[in-house]
Amino acid sequence: MPPRSNSKLNTAPSRDYEAKNLLVLEGLEAVRKRPAMYIGSTDTRGLMHCLWEIIDNAVDEALAGFGESIQITLLADGSIFVADQGRGIPVDIEPRTGLVGVEVVYTKLHAGGKFGTGNYNVAGGLHGVGASVVNALSSRLDVEVDRNGAVWAMSFRRGTPGVFDGEGPDAPFTAQHGLRKIGKVGRGVTGTRVRYWPDRQIFLAGAQLSLPHLIERARQTSFLVPGLELVVTDERGEEPTTEQFRHDGGIAEFADYLATDPPVTDVIRIQGHESFTETVPMLDENGAMTPTDVERDLFVDIAVRWGTGYEVVERSFVNIVATPKGGTHVQGFERGLLKAFLGGLDGTRLLKSGDDIIKDDVLEGMTAVVTVRLPEPQFEGQTKEVLGTPPVARLVAQVVETELGAFLNSTKASERPQARQVMEKVVNASRTRVAARVHKENQRRKTALESSSLPPKLKDCHSPSVDSAELFIVEGDSALGTASRARNSEFQALLPIRGKILNVQKASVADMLKNAECASIIQVVGAGSGKTFDLDSARYGKIIFMADADSDGAHIRCLLATLFFRYMRPMVEAGRVYSAVPPLHRFELINPKRGMSKYIYTYSDPEYQRKLAELTKKGQAFKEPQRYKGLGEMDADQLAETTMNPRGRMLRRLTVDDAEQAERTFEMLMGNEVGPRKEFIVEGAYQLDDDRIDA
The missing domain is CATH 3.30.565.10 (Histidine kinase-like ATPase, C-terminal domain)
Structure with a gap:
């Protein structure tokens, strides 16, 4: 035997x-x-x-x-x-x-x-x-x-x-x-x-x-x-x-028996001996109960292994009596586990900035048999389902942190790969948990966004026809006032945005949904976002970006295009996203000749130069040409005539002929990597004609 x-x-x-x-x-x-x-x-x-x-x-x-x-x-x-x-x-x-x-x-x-x-x-x-x-x-x-x-x-x-x-x-x-x-x-x-x-x-x-x-x-x-x-x-x-x-084989064999998944580690045996002082009533020689300080020995014996699965199998015992509801020994074991992994991961590059490890990450895929032996343990009730001896938690945590920490930091050829694998498993569990939480929060925000009423700042149109309805996304409050008077409220809706929206190419889904301007746009379009975007649910046949004809306006249009390309791409692919082209200059003719309009608009500096030369050559008198610094400088009739009225306006349609190339371009221009963007700007600078710079 x-x-x-x-x-x-x-x-x-x-x-x-x-x-x-x-x-x-x-x-x-x-x-x-x-x-x-x-x-x-x-x-x-x-x-x-x-x-x-x-x-x-x-x-x-x-x-x-x-x-x-x-x-x-x-x-x-x-x-x-x-x-x-x-x-x-x-x-x-x-x-x-x-x-x-x-x-x-x-x-x-x-x-x-x-x-x-x-x-x-x-x-x-x-x-x-x-x-x-x-x-x-x-x-x-x-x-x-x-x-x-x-x-x-x-x-x-x-x-x-x-x-x-x-x-x-x-x-x-x-x-x-x-x-x-x-x-x-x-x-x-x-x-x-x-x-x-x-x-x-x-x-x-x-x-x-x-x-x-x-x-x-x-x-x-x-x-x-x-x-x-x-x-x-x-x-x-x-x-x-x-x-x-x-x-x-004892509890090591027990842990193998309980495990249901392929192993990541062998069974790790954690053993230790600690002592503590406990005050208990003892019978003296006269048969009276007297409080007495007694030195207790605590023996810790734990078998633990990690597998590829996700289930946690944990059995705990005190003097071989099962404690299905745990107690101080299990509390100490789990506390020691977490401290051991935090210490083991501290010296590695597995944890990235912002990553955090909690107990559930460590327990994932774990099978453990936790046994302690001590004289006269304090159980909660005769059924002995919970151990209550207070010092046990602290002492078990010390033993586990020390012994498991030695395994995780081991340099032995037989232990080092296993230690690395189990730490990677814990880190992956942490990232999966965080990703799941973020996804859940995003779905809640998204559901609330899609089901809530339209934002009060939207000036909607009256037409029930989606095909004829147009949504103008307008930058700036001053332009909104003019656009409100210039629009045809029967089929043209206005949604004002304040300044430059979030660059969603750099931001996470959660940050995008938190952004008030982005959330409003998605809500008003009414077709969802990302993988759940449903083109048939869109409330408008055309989405038109309307911003000033300057560098800030170009930046705003780029940010809006990034939002639609990344989260509402079917609208772009269907050719339903446009950019309005407001004029840069206006000529007011004096006594215009027959067949000529009193007002002539140009949309770029080269066009302005050509029109200026043409009018001078024809001997047509005109007042000092007006240069528009923004949409707000136009009156309602001018804005309607040049930018909003379908009969006279000019729109640029955003198209995607090559989705992969477009993806790369958006990532270069709007993504996190600075190097490619800098290179693109430097190369473009050499191609720029100095005479075109408006200094």
């Missing part, structure tokens, strides 16, 4: 385990009146909890180094049988009560050998109520103890000791105290056998023992106590079934 791993964690308990070592704290009366207080419920869960109490007593003996096999049998008559090879319950007289040890254990609450008397360094049964509670809630319980070369027996009916005359709980019963000697065994043979019938006066009619849960618990225990064999037999069916469990 190979030695169990827990042998390193415990000093050898004393074999001097007699009735004088049992400490009695109180009686049994309340259990039957309020059973749920002790076992959680009176349904299947409570029924199974009673079984766990008896099994845990046997496992505690194995943990202490006594016994290598436990048999658990579900019998056909509804009873349960549990046998171990431990030291056997004491059969001598306990001096304070005058009762034999077996009767003390099974009839007195808070009576047992686990109250700091040196018989158990660590134990799952801590409150001294497990066996007595099971006895109180059983219609019959039989105990046999191999000890001192003899087989000792005792029976109980609903907690009362006595003798049954026959089999089963309904046999005639006579109350009496004391053990019966029913046989002999070899001098070194010890052990305890318990058979009990759950009381159907207490448990609900539908409460049944669950074989799958029992098998799962037995398998789990075999992982937690390497070298211990557990045999589960079910005799309730037509044919008895038996399953055997024994795992010498």
